[in-house]
Amino acid sequence: MSTETESSSQFDSLKERWRPRIERFRRGWDRFTAEKMGVLGVVIMVVFILWALFPDFFAPHSLEWRAYLGTEPGRMTAEQSESLPHPPAFGDPFWAPLGTNYGGEGILTLIIHAADDALYIGFAAGLLSSLVGVPLGLISGFYGNTWIDEIIQRIVDVMFGLPFLPFLIVLVAIRGITTTNIILGIAVTSWLNNCIVIRGATLSLKERSYVESAKVAGASDTRIVFRHIMPNVLPLAFVFLAQDAATAIIAQASLAYLGLADFTANSWGLMLQNIKSGGYVFEAWWWLIPPGVCIMLVAAAFYFVGFSMEDVTNPQEDS
Amino acid sequence: MTRISARYLGKRLVVSYLTLLVIMSLLFVLIRSMPGSFISSMITPELDQADIQQLRRTWGLNEPIWSQYLDFMINYQTGNFGRSPTYKAPVWDVIISRLPRTLVLFGAAFIAQFIIGPLVGMYLGWWRGTRKDKTIFTSSLAVYSMPAFWLAWLFIWLFNYELGWFPSTYMFTKFAEFDWTVMNIIFDVLKHITLPLISIAFVSWVGAMLVMRPEMNNVTSEDYVFLAQAKGLSERTVMIKHAARNALIPVATQAIVGLAFLLDGSVIIENVFSWPGLGQVIVTSVLSRDYPVSQAAFFMLAILIIVMRLLTDIAYTYLDPRIKFGGDS
Numbered sequence: 001m002s003t004e005t006e007s008s009s010q011f012d013s014l015k016e017r018w019r020p021r022i023e024r025f026r027r028g029w030d031r032f033t034a035e036k037m038g039v040l041g042v043v044i045m046v047v048f049i050l051w052a053l054f055p056d057f058f059a060p061h062s063l064e065w066r067a068y069l070g071t072e073p074g075r076m077t078a079e080q081s082e083s084l085p086h087p088p089a090f091g092d093p094f095w096a097p098l099g100t101n102y103g104g105e106g107i108l109t110l111i112i113h114a115a116d117d118a119l120y121i122g123f124a125a126g127l128l129s130s131l132v133g134v135p136l137g138l139i140s141g142f143y144g145n146t147w148i149d150e151i152i153q154r155i156v157d158v159m160f161g162l163p164f165l166p167f168l169i170v171l172v173a174i175r176g177i178t179t180t181n182i183i184l185g186i187a188v189t190s191w192l193n194n195c196i197v198i199r200g201a202t203l204s205l206k207e208r209s210y211v212e213s214a215k216v217a218g219a220s221d222t223r224i225v226f227r228h229i230m231p232n233v234l235p236l237a238f239v240f241l242a243q244d245a246a247t248a249i250i251a252q253a254s255l256a257y258l259g260l261a262d263f264t265a266n267s268w269g270l271m272l273q274n275i276k277s278g279g280y281v282f283e284a285w286w287w288l289i290p291p292g293v294c295i296m297l298v299a300a301a302f303y304f305v306g307f308s309m310e311d312v313t314n315p316q317e318d319s
Numbered sequence: 320m321t322r323i324s325a326r327y328l329g330k331r332l333v334v335s336y337l338t339l340l341v342i343m344s345l346l347f348v349l350i351r352s353m354p355g356s357f358i359s360s361m362i363t364p365e366l367d368q369a370d371i372q373q374l375r376r377t378w379g380l381n382e383p384i385w386s387q388y389l390d391f392m393i394n395y396q397t398g399n400f401g402r403s404p405t406y407k408a409p410v411w412d413v414i415i416s417r418l419p420r421t422l423v424l425f426g427a428a429f430i431a432q433f434i435i436g437p438l439v440g441m442y443l444g445w446w447r448g449t450r451k452d453k454t455i456f457t458s459s460l461a462v463y464s465m466p467a468f469w470l471a472w473l474f475i476w477l478f479n480y481e482l483g484w485f486p487s488t489y490m491f492t493k494f495a496e497f498d499w500t501v502m503n504i505i506f507d508v509l510k511h512i513t514l515p516l517i518s519i520a521f522v523s524w525v526g527a528m529l530v531m532r533p534e535m536n537n538v539t540s541e542d543y544v545f546l547a548q549a550k551g552l553s554e555r556t557v558m559i560k561h562a563a564r565n566a567l568i569p570v571a572t573q574a575i576v577g578l579a580f581l582l583d584g585s586v587i588i589e590n591v592f593s594w595p596g597l598g599q600v601i602v603t604s605v606l607s608r609d610y611p612v613s614q615a616a617f618f619m620l621a622i623l624i625i626v627m628r629l630l631t632d633i634a635y636t637y638l639d640p641r642i643k644f645g646g647d648s
Contacts, residue, residue, distance in 0.1 A: 036453065037453065037456070037457045037460075040457070154334075154338065154341075157334075157338045157628075158338055158341050158342055158345065160579065160624060160628070161338060161339070161342045161621040161624050161625055162342060162345070162346075162617070162621065163579060163582040163583065163586070163601075163617070163620050163624070164579060164582070164583050165582070165583040165586050165587070166582075166586060166598075166601045166602070166605065166616075166617065166620075167349075167617075169601075169602065169605050169606075170349050170350060170353065170605055170613075171349070173353045173354075173605060173606070174349065174352050174353050174354070246464060250464065250465075250466050250467075253466040253468075253469070254466060254467070254468065254583075254587050257466070257468045257587065257590075258587075258590065258602060259606075269466075272466070272468075272469060281472055281475075281476070282475075282476050282480045285476075288469075288472065288476075291469075292465065292466060292469035292470075292473075295464070295465075295466055295469070296461060296464045296465045296466075297464075298464075299463075299464035300460055300461045300463075300464040303460045303463065303464060304457070304460060307456075307460065
């Protein structure tokens with residue numbers, strides 16, 4: 001905060017200005033890595049990000065590949081398609097480590113190629129709902145107990161009255177079933193908790209003395225909110241971003257289960273929907289288990305990182 | 320001594336009512352703006368344009384939208400929900416016959432959630448930072464991350480398909496040779512509800528735990544906990560009687576968030592288990608554009624949530640004597 005008095009015209013002073021922040025980040029990182037849960041979350045996340053960025057490198061086949069056929073278009077013999085979905089086996093004629101589905105696509109290939117979809121939905125929905133929830137929470141908290149606060153809280157009340165998943169189904173039905181619309185729908189319905197928690201934090205932060213002194217110094221409301229209060233609620237906002245991301249991934253899978261998935265995209269939720277519509281829920285465990293485990297791992301990774309961040313930013317002494 | 324002034328209660332009731340009106344208006348707009356309508360499911364090749372117009376007139380779709388809106392707002396508040404085009408029955412009958420089934424599943428899950436969640440949260444918060452806490456907390460977050468329907472499939476696979484212990488669909492056994500005595504019915508329903516119930520409860524207790532754990536950790540540094548410890552009371556007594564009681568207060572207000580979570584869970588779970596409840600009605604009626612039924616189902620859920628919110632706020636004042644609503648301060 002004292003950095004504003006220093007001159008900022010020189011490149012050297014820029015480095016000087018950023019040093020305390022880097023120091024703070026390093027201390028936070030040290031505390032973060034002390035938490036095994038958070039590290040586990042980061043590791044899982046890195047694996048899935050690598051899958052999402054370089055699917056061709058990790059997947060045994062390309063998306064066009066089919067068992068028995070390879071990448072050539074053609075028809076399987078009746079005997080061949082009878083043997084699908086093919087369980088994972090040693091010495092199968094094709095290299096499909098997790099078996100195949102009824103269409104002859106390798107499960108592992110599908111899983112790896114769907115990682116980008118899940119991460120995209122998670123990050124985009126989490127960011128969007130933070131972009132709605134955090135500013136509204138800040139404004140609502142800063143103008144606590146005035147008509148502005150009142151209006152925002154009534155909007156939250158109304159949104160709470162609409163059950164999340166059915167409401168999401170209606171939104172997706174209106175806008176059409178695409179990944180973008182699913183993300184928008186999740187963002188519209190999940191900013192509430194974000195807003196409420198940020199409001200609570202802002203209500204207590206605005207009574208702090210540094211906000212008082214900024215006010216006395218003649219800072220505008222906007223400046224106080226964004227310069228002085230927001231940096232202090234951002235860690236909290238990050239915790240909720242991670243939670244929203246996890247919720248979004250699970251919500252997308254649930255929509256897919258109800259038949260509301262983008263059937264042109266390749267996603268884990270869609271894989272589960274295909275198992276259900278194909279009637280293979282209890283016959284092909286090698287097809288049923290991996291997508292669910294992946295959804296669980298990515299969502300859990302978001303939760304792990306989020307809750308570890310909470311410990312970093314709000315350390316409690318161990319009793 | 321009542322802690323809630325009549326004026327506060329009156330204000331809250333008015334605000335709740337206005338909230339409901341806004342939710343209803345939103346519902347009307349949203350549900351009408353879904354493309355297509357239930358008429359299209361009634362159209363058969365034999366019908367010509369005049370018949371279709373006749374159908375639209377019968378179901379009131381040719382009236383101007385504002386008059387449809389006024390009808391909707393007035394009828395719903397007088398309890399007149401109209402008839403369902405797809406169920407061929409009064410909407411009220413469709414809803415009311417399914418509401419108890421949802422409430423049975425839901426209430427049981429709600430109780431399970433708010434007993435297990437706070438209990439686990441209490442232990443984890445009290446022992447925060449220990450290895451036990453970290454292990455249980457991490458694994459419960461992993462459980463929380465599972466898609467509910469997938470978990471339900473795993474349960475059906477294990478307990479129904481492999482072991483054959485519990486049935487996996489419907490609420491009753493649907494066969495003529497079933498002996499319809501009261502004991503049999505109760506036993507049968509219990510058998511049918513087991514799998515849906517554990518599927519919901521398995522995931523949703525984590526929500527309450529997440530609220531309880533930090534609260535419990537906060538109260539451990541309060542003076543009255545130190546006082547109780549200094550008095551030489553046993554660890555267990557201090558934890559349960561002194562710390563947990565106070566940590567429970569925010570959990571009670573958060574119950575409403577847990578309720579919303581249970582609603583989402585039950586929509587999915589009812590679909591997996593073909594449980595003939597409100598959640599299933601909502602999904603099918605929205606997908607078939609059955610306006611009257613979907614509006615009524617959302618309306619019932621909205622009332623449920625609004626009433627619960629009001630009740631938790633009132634319960635709050637009784638749990639925490641420091642809080643007074645409607646005072647002059």
